Amino acid sequence: MPHPKRKISKSRRDKRRTHYKASAPSLTSCSNCGEMKLSHRACPNCGYYAGRSMFVPES
Amino acid sequence: MRHGVKGRKLGRTSSHRKATLEALATSLFKHKKIKTTLAKAKTAKTFIEPLITKAKNDSVHARRLIASQINERKVVQELFNVIVPKIGDRPGGYLRVVKLGQRFGDAAQMAILELVDFNDVASKKKESAPKAKAKAEPKQKAEAKPKAAAKVKEEDVQDANVIEETAEVKTDENIEEKKEDSAEKENK
Numbered sequence: 001m002p003h004p005k006r007k008i009s010k011s012r013r014d015k016r017r018t019h020y021k022a023s024a025p026s027l028t029s030c031s032n033c034g035e036m037k038l039s040h041r042a043c044p045n046c047g048y049y050a051g052r053s054m055f056v057p058e059s
Numbered sequence: 060m061r062h063g064v065k066g067r068k069l070g071r072t073s074s075h076r077k078a079t080l081e082a083l084a085t086s087l088f089k090h091k092k093i094k095t096t097l098a099k100a101k102t103a104k105t106f107i108e109p110l111i112t113k114a115k116n117d118s119v120h121a122r123r124l125i126a127s128q129i130n131e132r133k134v135v136q137e138l139f140n141v142i143v144p145k146i147g148d149r150p151g152g153y154l155r156v157v158k159l160g161q162r163f164g165d166a167a168q169m170a171i172l173e174l175v176d177f178n179d180v181a182s183k184k185k186e187s188a189p190k191a192k193a194k195a196e197p198k199q200k201a202e203a204k205p206k207a208a209a210k211v212k213e214e215d216v217q218d219a220n221v222i223e224e225t226a227e228v229k230t231d232e233n234i235e236e237k238k239e240d241s242a243e244k245e246n247k
């Protein structure tokens with residue numbers, strides 16, 4: 001069976017990993033209460049989505 | 060290739076999946092709105108909407124067909140006597156799925172599945188809207204308070220270096236203050 005001829009150096013390994021990045025969540029401001037919320041999801045603060053109340057928050 | 064492969068298995072055997080979907084249908088007709096995972100909500104939608112379409116034709120046969128897939132007799136009556144009349148002439152699309160975000164614990168995508176004609180929270184809009192406004196204002200106060208509390212803590216720490224006994228008493232007071240603060244926040 002074939003095997004790697006050389007150990008991958010720390011430099012090569014780390015250079016490969018420069019492309020592993022976390023992406024920022026796509027936030028928008030809620031059209032009802034103005035809080036920041038994830039897009040395409042009901043607002044966790046006021047419970048509204050698309051101008052419609054989906055649930056009443058507990059507090 | 061996965062051409063033409065429809066539906067989700069939901070990690071269940073066939074009988075378990077059937078039981079889950081029937082339970083979801085029963086709950087939905089009972090409560091008009093249920094919170095579940097996104098995958099289950101989407102699958103239940105394809106299971107429940109044909110049931111409602113069948114229920115539009117009110118006959119003994121239709122009632123028996125639906126009763127075979129709904130776990131409670133009263134819920135079948137509710138479907139035929141309350142839900143179908145309110146749905147009226149809507150040509151399909153009886154259900155709505157709205158995403159909620161991730162659940163704590165397993166980070167599952169959650170969603171609300173509801174009957175489009177039974178969005179009862181809409182009638183509570185007037186009650187909930189003032190609350191939302193009221194929330195926005197106290198937040199500024201809430202932000203200000205922790206800073207003040209932090210200052211108090213720093214002072215106490217300085218005192219603690221001088222006299223240990225009084226510091227203990229003061230930390231007790233601090234705890235009480237925190238409790239009061241949290242109680243006030245809850246009230247808001």
